[in-house]
């Protein structure tokens with residue numbers, strides 16, 4: 281293996297408070313990082329960088345941990361641009377639009393699904409993302425859910441079984457029968473292919489009793505829960521996620537005092553996906569400020585999917601988290617890196633402490649603040665990882 285020193289870093293964000301200032305960001309100026317065998321082995325001042333096989337001068341740019349996108353739905357076919365345009369013309373979003381993508385996904389070949397997911401993953405990477413979670417949820421049959429997970433597994437370790445995205449159209453008159461399938465034959469086929477299980481808890485999708493049944497069945501098959509919660513209105517999803525010890529409650533757009541209380545002190549991360557609030561033309565965004573002030577661990581993610589958030593850009597999401605969710609630029613960056621890692625219960629990514637996986641993203645800018653300050657500008661790219 282070759283050791284590489286990255287030096288000339290105007291601002292280095294490590295997310296390790298012992299390595300710098302700026303609180304949780306662990307910031308250093310005029311810094312260097314040494315990577316060996318795919319891991320961070322040294323962090324310090326550029327002037328003190330030890331001898332290495334290679335040296336890369338980033339010439340006054342900012343380096344941050346690679347973004348951790350802890351919520352995406354990359355395995356699908358088709359798009360829903362017309363539905364987006366209709367929403368922007370004033371038509372409201374309802375959860376049932378998912379079925380449009382289900383029909384297109386079922387009709388696609390494995391190669392079409394793989395090619396589309398690979399293209400989207402490459403887009404993410406071009407914008408600085410180095411760790412991605414991918415869900416199923418557009419197949420909704422045993423065979424179609426299992427093949428979505430098999431394709432996702434080719435692309436990431438963080439694979440989530442989302443058979444409970446909506447009730448499959450064949451079960452429109454028998455939702456209990458669909459829950460029995462999701463917790464029976466479909467789970468048996470999918471559990472060996474996934475790490476996580478997820479449920480869309482929402483009017484028009486699944487209620488709390490079905491969700492509890494599905495997540496508990498998943499856990500009995502070795503899958504850890506995460507929940508789509510409180511997206512389109514107030515609901516039971518967040519408190520259910522906390523009760524079950526889910527890794528993350530995702531969306532959190534409509535939270536009651538009791539929801540915030542449940543998240544506070546729980547091991548459940550609140551993952552904000554403001555790209556979805558943007559794309560559904562939600563009248564409100566999640567109140568990230570309130571969550572951070574309450575001491576809740578907050579992540580931000582793209583929720584990349586063709587219906588409600590067709591963005592692969594973590595910098596876009598960071599900008600929304602700052603402008604619409606009330607996070608500071610520093611908090612939004614932390615949430616897009618360390619927060620995403622927490623939502624995936626990973627300690628090896630999302631930071632650049634000693635021993636971390638060497639996922640380095642460089643910004644064509646002198647500081648992390650430019651991510652939100654210069655929205656829409658392609659500043660971020662993967663430097664290593």
Ligand SMILES: [Zn+2]
Pocket residue numbers: 351353508583585
């Ligand atoms: Zn989602």
